[in-house]
Amino acid sequence: MQGSGSVGLVTPQTAVFDTPIALSSGVVLPHYQLVYETYGTLNAEKSNAILICHALSGHHHVAGRYKETDKAAGWWDNMVGPGKPIDTNRFFVIGLNNLGGCHGSTGPSSIDPATGKPYGSSFPLVLVRDWVETQARLADQLGIYRFAAIIGGSLGGMQALRWTISYPERVRHALVIASAPKLTAQNIAFNDVARQAILTDPDFHGGDYYAHNTVPRRGLRLARMLGHITYLSDDGMGEKFGRLLRSGEYLYGYDVEFEIESYLRYQGDKFSDYFDANTYLLMTKALDYFDPARHYDGDLTEALRQAVAKFLVVSFTSDWRFSPARSREIVKALLDARKEVSYAEIESRHGHDAFLMEDAPYINIMRAYLNRVAAEINA
């Protein structure tokens, strides 16, 4: 079942929480559930657990397949599996869908037991620190106190970083990949255009579109098209699509002419078929709000001073969403706070998406670092 580096067939599980959680917004959520998957075996000392935190549109299905016939494996199947960098022969790996998600964890599209209807516009906004809180409670249920590593790319990296501040003693290693210590004005601007596309879609109905049997598909499609531009690099797009015309000539109309248009519209259409618009809005807000230095007078070094974890920070040269400079801000703050940090700036043309790709130098660095983590917990 675990042949050729795959975790094989997997089954999601659900953790139910009946202890109310007070969110950063002030809203108290009386109960919620989180859907998650695990790969590998928790050792007797419960010291080999790794938590994978997902990005904007990610979820708990990190590796493996649900059925032999599934076309696609989990979203990080190239990184997680027996013999892979996050080696399930050595580690007990947990992927979860964050609170507010749309893949099984309680979110805007879930039924609110209090009303019998989807939460919709009444679902509270959630911050990265709230996610860390819910993840810690999930770890409690699984009997895990200290994670061997918490790993995430992009928004996932922010969760890993936040863990080291919220629960310093519970993280041995934080792997913060293609991430940033906070969003810039430009980052927020892109998010706001995406949000406005959804919010002004006539099918949005103030977030309660479920009751209208509709979906703000147009807005969500635009949001995803725009997102994709920021996930790829200018050079990477140029190499893959350039100015290629679908029919070889100008058509003088608004149907697809350039291959890049075809690609983006396809991505947007596909996404708007399955992703929940309210979750998309919520995730972009979690990104905007993330700023762990905020309660330390803007001083990231101060925020990170209490961390106990060791860090691996990874960035990709062509990532302009969260450029290497943003990762270096994290590294500098960690060094100034006298933390142990390794930093890799990886040559790649894949832009922000590089963190999901199978570039050899990236895979090798992850493997080497996680070998060290494994050695440490076995020492």
Place this chain on the structure above:
Amino acid sequence: MQGSGSVGLVTPQTAVFDTPIALSSGVVLPHYQLVYETYGTLNAEKSNAILICHALSGHHHVAGRYKETDKAAGWWDNMVGPGKPIDTNRFFVIGLNNLGGCHGSTGPSSIDPATGKPYGSSFPLVLVRDWVETQARLADQLGIYRFAAIIGGSLGGMQALRWTISYPERVRHALVIASAPKLTAQNIAFNDVARQAILTDPDFHGGDYYAHNTVPRRGLRLARMLGHITYLSDDGMGEKFGRLLRSGEYLYGYDVEFEIESYLRYQGDKFSDYFDANTYLLMTKALDYFDPARHYDGDLTEALRQAVAKFLVVSFTSDWRFSPARSREIVKALLDARKEVSYAEIESRHGHDAFLMEDAPYINIMRAYLNRVAAEINA
């Protein structure tokens, strides 16, 4: 009337063309009109004319005011006027609204005499080379054969460049500012998201929204918000807005929280109140299609070999829409074609918008170059 560097009060004029024009798309437009303004005096030799070509959302109102009480002057008032770099004491300056525009020249929102209704979806797409053709006809009407200079920023720079290929003998100097020899996949991608926002707005009605007494305001607003992100630099936005919160704290909702959101939404709202969506679509398509090397096997040097003009190419360091590298492609092709070219790469934090700003080094370079142009025509 021409005090303190202003051209003073100005009045737009209209040129009517009854000779049909065959557009690149194959469509023949039987008649059309162009609205334009002029500043300064055409000399007896008719050798001191300068044509200003506008960018995506520009128009003929380049300098001066219509009434003393007008709050804003023309869009390039800091560059055009008595004693300014484009000195109306020496030059006869023409600004026009391009064919397809929405400021008085024939465009999608104009009444089609054949039907008595707005052209709407029946208005043909227009290429940069078509604009050059219409601009040459306007010059004919004004009795101008050879321009002292043709000047434009961004899409305007593409027109200046195209002039030197279409009508080599009619351009003494071409000033190509913050421009590019063709769009990249990423440039096209941004344009396509903007177009899809408009095209999928339920109020678009296939381009014939005039008949429905409505306007695809939502789509146009999104297009403009997105455009604005690409006109500013990440650093510039960071300096001006950063993560500033309007109320000083997180509000946990989707109303304006960050100042950058307020700015973008305001820009989008304002624009959607006055700009025609069909014109916006048409202008983005003209950008996508621009590729003067296309009929020369992709060889820009070959395309430019026939140019007679001398060139000034200007780029701005923080412009990521059309980065300095794109200007250097033009410069390299011109040098390879053994043309006379000056190139200035100006340090600026204003991104693409820098071409409209009053940065001293930029103004000084423009002034110095145009002094040379003036000296040449007086020699």
